Each structure stands twice: as C-alpha cells, then as structure tokens.
Amino acid sequence: MPQYETVIGLEVHVELKTRAKIFCDSTTEFGGAPNTHVCPVCLGLPGVLPVVNKKVVEYAIRAALALNCKIARFSKFDRKNYYYPDMPKNYQISQHDLPIAKHGYLKIDTENGAKKIGITRLHMEEDSGKLVHQGTITASPFSLVDYNRAGVPLIEVVSEPDLRSPEEARQYMEKLRAIILYTGISDCKMEEGSLRCDANISVRPVGTDGFGTKAEIKNLNSFKALQRSLNFEIERQIKTLEAGGRIIQETRTWDEGKGETLSLRSKEHAHDYRYLPDPDLVPLLIDRQWVEDICGSLPELPDHRRERYIKEYGLPDYDAAILTNTKELADYFEDCVKVCPNPKAVSNWIMGDFTRLLNLHGLEITECKITPQNLASLLGLIEQGTISGKIAKTVFAEMFAGGTDAETIVKEKGLVQISDKGAVIAIVEEVLVTNPGPVADFRAGRERALGFLVGRVMKATQGKANPELVNKLLREKL
Amino acid sequence: MITKKDIEHVALLSRLELTGPEKDMYTRQLNDILNHFQFLARLDTENVQPTAHVLPLQNVFREDWVGRHISREDALANCPDREENYFKVPKIV
Numbered sequence: 033m034p035q036y037e038t039v040i041g042l043e044v045h046v047e048l049k050t051r052a053k054i055f056c057d058s059t060t061e062f063g064g065a066p067n068t069h070v071c072p073v074c075l076g077l078p079g080v081l082p083v084v085n086k087k088v089v090e091y092a093i094r095a096a097l098a099l100n101c102k103i104a105r106f107s108k109f110d111r112k113n114y115y116y117p118d119m120p121k122n123y124q125i126s127q128h129d130l131p132i133a134k135h136g137y138l139k140i141d142t143e144n145g146a147k148k149i150g151i152t153r154l155h156m157e158e159d160s161g162k163l164v165h166q167g168t169i170t171a172s173p174f175s176l177v178d179y180n181r182a183g184v185p186l187i188e189v190v191s192e193p194d195l196r197s198p199e200e201a202r203q204y205m206e207k208l209r210a211i212i213l214y215t216g217i218s219d220c221k222m223e224e225g226s227l228r229c230d231a232n233i234s235v236r237p238v239g240t241d242g243f244g245t246k247a248e249i250k251n252l253n254s255f256k257a258l259q260r261s262l263n264f265e266i267e268r269q270i271k272t273l274e275a276g277g278r279i280i281q282e283t284r285t286w287d288e289g290k291g292e293t294l295s296l297r298s299k300e301h302a303h304d305y306r307y308l309p310d311p312d313l314v315p316l317l318i319d320r321q322w323v324e325d326i327c328g329s330l331p332e333l334p335d336h337r338r339e340r341y342i343k344e345y346g347l348p349d350y351d352a353a354i355l356t357n358t359k360e361l362a363d364y365f366e367d368c369v370k371v372c373p374n375p376k377a378v379s380n381w382i383m384g385d386f387t388r389l390l391n392l393h394g395l396e397i398t399e400c401k402i403t404p405q406n407l408a409s410l411l412g413l414i415e416q417g418t419i420s421g422k423i424a425k426t427v428f429a430e431m432f433a434g435g436t437d438a439e440t441i442v443k444e445k446g447l448v449q450i451s452d453k454g455a456v457i458a459i460v461e462e463v464l465v466t467n468p469g470p471v472a473d474f475r476a477g478r479e480r481a482l483g484f485l486v487g488r489v490m491k492a493t494q495g496k497a498n499p500e501l502v503n504k505l506l507r508e509k510l
Numbered sequence: 511m512i513t514k515k516d517i518e519h520v521a522l523l524s525r526l527e528l529t530g531p532e533k534d535m536y537t538r539q540l541n542d543i544l545n546h547f548q549f550l551a552r553l554d555t556e557n558v559q560p561t562a563h564v565l566p567l568q569n570v571f572r573e574d575w576v577g578r579h580i581s582r583e584d585a586l587a588n589c590p591d592r593e594e595n596y597f598k599v600p601k602i603v
C-alpha cells in the first residue's frame with residue numbers, strides 16, 4: 033500500500049463589521065425578528081439600484097494588506113446565477129475574474145519551522161438569507177426564508193492548496209482569524225457564522241506531483257469540525273482508492289452528530305454559475321493613495337510583534353507567539369512591561385494564572401479587573417521578598433476577583449512574608465521535635481525528608497515563611 | 511454552434527419548460543445571434559480594453575449609514591405564500 037499525502041485548500045468567508053449591508057442601507061445587526069432588517073434592494077425588488085458601501089471596500093483592502101496580497105487597481109462585481117431561495121434575486125453579487133486582491137500569504141508554525149501558505153485571492157460578496165425548516169429538513173415539504181442576512185458584506189479568502197494535514201489547516205484558520213481580528217474588520221465568531229470555512233481536500237501517493245480528485249466539504253463552523261471532517265475525509269478517500277475505487281468530484285457536508293461527511297449529490301449542474309458583470313454596479317478603480325492610507329492605519333500585526341518581543345524583551349519564541357495571538361493580550365502585556373522591569377515574569381503570570389482564571393470565568397482580557405499597574409506592583413512585592421511566590425498566587429486570585437491592589441490585600445490579610453530569623457526559628461525547632469521520623473530519615477541520608485519538614489513549617493506559618501530561610505534554618509539545625 | 515442539447519441545458523438552468531418546436535426555434539435563433547457576433551469578431555480589437563461596464567463611470571459609493579427598513583408587512587406583501595413572518599417556498603434540496 034502506497035503512503036498517501038493530503039492536499040488541502042481552504043475557502044474562508046469572513047463577515048465584515050460594517051453598520052450597513054454591502055449594497056443598501058439595511059442594518060447588519062445580528063438577530064432581529066425575521067424579515068425586519070430588509071429593504072427593497074436586499075429583497076431584490078424590481079427597479080432597485082445597488083450601490084456599494086465604501087466601508088466594505090476599505091475593509092476588504094485592509095484584510096488584503098494584512099494578508100500580504102496585491103491590491104488590484106481595477107476591480108468589478110459579477111452576478112453568480114443559481115436557483116436557490118436563500119437569495120431573492122436568483123443570483124449573488126460577488127467578484128469573479130477581477131477580485132479586489134490576489135497573491136498573498138500567511139505563515140503558520142510547523143515542526144519544521146514557519147511555513148508560508150499562499151493566498152490565491154480575496155474578494156467581496158454578499159451573504160445569503162437563512163432557510164428555516166420546521167421539523168427535520170427531510171420531513172418538511174417547505175422552506176421558510178428570512179432575508180435579514182441577505183446582503184451582509186463578506187470577504188472570501190481562498191488559499192492555495194498548500195496545506196498538507198488537518199493540523200496545518202487548523203493552524204491556517206487560527207492564524208487567519210488572529211490576523212483578521214487584529215485588523216478589526218470582523219469579530220470572527222464561528223458560532224454566529226461570522227467566520228465560516230469550506231475545505232477542498234484530495235489525497236495522492238507520496239512523491240507524486242499531480243493532484244488527486246478533490247471533494248469539497250461545506251458547513252465547517254468550528255475548528256473542531258474542520259479538523260475532524262478532514263481526518264474523516266482522508267480516511268474515506270484512501271479507503272476508496274485502496275479498494276480500487278475512484279474519488280468523485282463532489283460537494284460533501286459535515287454531519288457533526290454522525291461524525292462523517294455526506295455526499296450532497298444534486299441533480300443539476302451546480303457549478304454552472306454563468307457569471308456576468310453586474311450592470312447595476314460600476315467598476316472600482318482603486319486609488320494608490322487610498323491603499324497607502326489604509327496600510328498606514330493597520331496596527332502592528334502578530335508576526336511582526338512576535339519577532340519584536342523576542343528581540344526587545346528577550347522572550348522565548350513560545351511566549352512571544354502566545355502573547356501576540358490577540359491584539360488585546362499583546363496590548364495588555366505591553367502596558368504591563370511599561371511599568372514593570374521584568375518582561376519574562378510578566379509573561380509567566382499572563383500565560384499562567386492569568387489565562388487560567390480568564391478561561392475559568394469565561395472572561396476576555398479587556399474585562400479583567402487587574403490593571404497593568406496592579407500586576408506590576410504584585411511582581412514588585414515578590415521581587416522584594418515581601419511575599420512568597422505561593423502567597424502571590426492567593427493574592428492574585430483575590431485581585432482577579434475584586435480588583436483590589438496587591439499591597440492592600442497583603443496588608444489587610446497579613447500575608448507579609450516572615451523573613452525574620454527569630455520568628456521562624458522557633459517554629460523550625462518545634463517541627464523538628466514533633467516529627468522525629470522524618471528527622472531521622474534525613475539524617476540517614478534521605479534528602480526528600482527535608483521537603484516534608486519544609487512543608488510542615490510553611491503550614492504552621494500559613495505559607496508566610498520565606499521558603500529559602502526555612503530551608504537554610506532546617507539544614508543548620510539538622 | 512449551439513445544439514438542441516445546449517438549449518435544453520440552458521433551459522434547465524433557467525427553470526424553463528420548453529416544447530419540442532420551441533427548442534428548435536431557440537436553437538435556430540440563438541445560432542443566428544451568435545453568427546452575428548462572429549461577424550463582429552472580425553473587427554480588429556487589438557488595442558481596445560475589454561469593457562466591464564457600458565457607462566464611463568467608476569467608484570460610485572454609498573457611506574456606511576443605516577437607513578430605514580421597510581415594514582415587515584410590506585416586505586412580505588408580494589410573496590405568494592408566507593408562514594408567520596417568513597417567506598414560504600417549496601423545499602429545494
């Protein structure tokens with residue numbers, strides 16, 4: 033049996049965070065009673081004239097620049113014709129042969145270092161309406177249609193078939209999401225459908241160059257669904273080939289419940305879209321100055337920031353990658369570093385207890401009560417030896433819950449570390465007397481017994497004794 | 511050259527039901543039209559930019575402002591069938 037290699041390309045739809053729809057002034061607000069966020073344009077009534085929302089073009093250029101694409105000087109909109117009631121016009125306005133941007137890339141991390149994944153094109157289009165079925169889709173003879181989402185602006189980002197595993201596909205998707213979030217053009221919520229993904233996947237024997245026949249998987253609305261469906265599909269395709277079968281080029285859908293992809297065989301010629309330039313919309317001639325202005329307004333993007341953290345703050349690449357994953361986290365880190373001289377300590381706290389508590393409470397970093405100044409003073413207290421690292425965790429949890437500053441908590445709760453030799457020595461002596469067993473063990477050469485004794489002293493002082501001092505005194509006494 | 515099969519294909523895509531004589535008629539008529547374009551194709555267009563739009567206009571934009579929506583009753587006024595506040599259509603899968 034030959035070894036197989038997987039070839040994956042992703043088509044990602046990103047909903048743009050504009051106020052109004054792409055070709056009319058209806059709201060893009062999520063939710064709303066059915067068919068209330070509509071007007072004659074997005075309902076496709078006769079005689080209406082769509083006009084493109086300038087913000088949509090600006091956002092598309094913004095995303096394209098962040099993804100290292102070349103912006104087309106000349107671009108236009110086309111009609112993609114198909115008969116399906118999710119669009120009232122029987123066509124979707126999209127961009128076919130002259131998209132707004134082409135030839136970009138983004139970088140993902142692999143075992144063999146950074147890998148560039150090509151981006152073929154990026155174009156603008158309108159979202160479709162939503163079909164609702166009463167009962168199961170198979171049982172109901174009707175579809176109910178809500179056009180609130182029809183005409184909400186999207187960009188579609190099409191990757192090159194450069195991805196070689198479901199893991200790489202997930203990484204690409206996560207990186208794309210991180211970059212888009214940095215640009216601020218979308219909230220990228222997969223659960224609300226503002227980030228969606230279709231995957232093209234094929235397999236081929238290792239060492240060959242041509243592509244196998246691909247299947248397109250639709251309806252991937254989570255990172256988990258993306259990875260699981262690709263894993264399933266690889267196995268299905270290899271099994272089919274090994275059994276002497278052929279892969280059919282087709283669209284498949286991911287069934288989360290069954291954990292498998294299913295064929296969506298349609299009777300008609302699904303891909304005969306008969307694109308034609310939309311005569312209602314005039315072409316776009318993108319001004320270089322406009323592109324430069326947008327470029328100048330982009331924030332520092334994750335890759336650049338990550339490299340700077342390594343150089344400027346001496347952080348390991350691992351830390352730098354995690355801290356720069358979202359703009360909010362990176363901004364917070366930098367605010368802390370401005371008031372705290374030890375970037376690695378800040379990084380450890382943010383990646384450790386901080387992230388743990390945020391996840392536990394389902395909070396975003398922007399909702400957190402600990403100010404950078406407060407975190408810095410907590411680290412100061414540890415550095416000066418006022419509190420032990422262990423006590424600091426308690427103080428931190430307190431700060432997280434109440435937003436009080438570290439000094440106040442330490443003072444009010446009497447958590448100041450006991451570094452006074454006289455105060456500790458009495459407790460050390462008492463512990464030695466009450467634990468003759470471990471004392472004998474230690475004297476017999478069992479080092480581990482010391483840890484037990486240290487623990488006893490710490491317990492007796494409610495964790496406040498300076499651990500180094502305790503260690504030192506115990507050794508002296510023993 | 512357009513065949514009757516092409517006509518059937520396009521009719522299917524456009525959801526048109528055509529009779530036998532209609533298919534013959536459209537096959538002939540569409541071929542006539544394409545023949546006319548063959549005639550136009552004889553022109554030398556070496557230095558002519560492909561036309562993306564018939565008007566000499568670019569960059570007609572609207573600002574990102576939300577305007578008035580039409581009422582739900584107006585939105586649903588023309589639909590042949592409705593259920594509550596939805597358009598009701600035959601299921602297509």
Ligand SMILES: [Zn+2]
Pocket residue numbers: 053056057058069070071072073074075183
């Ligand atoms: Zn509208």
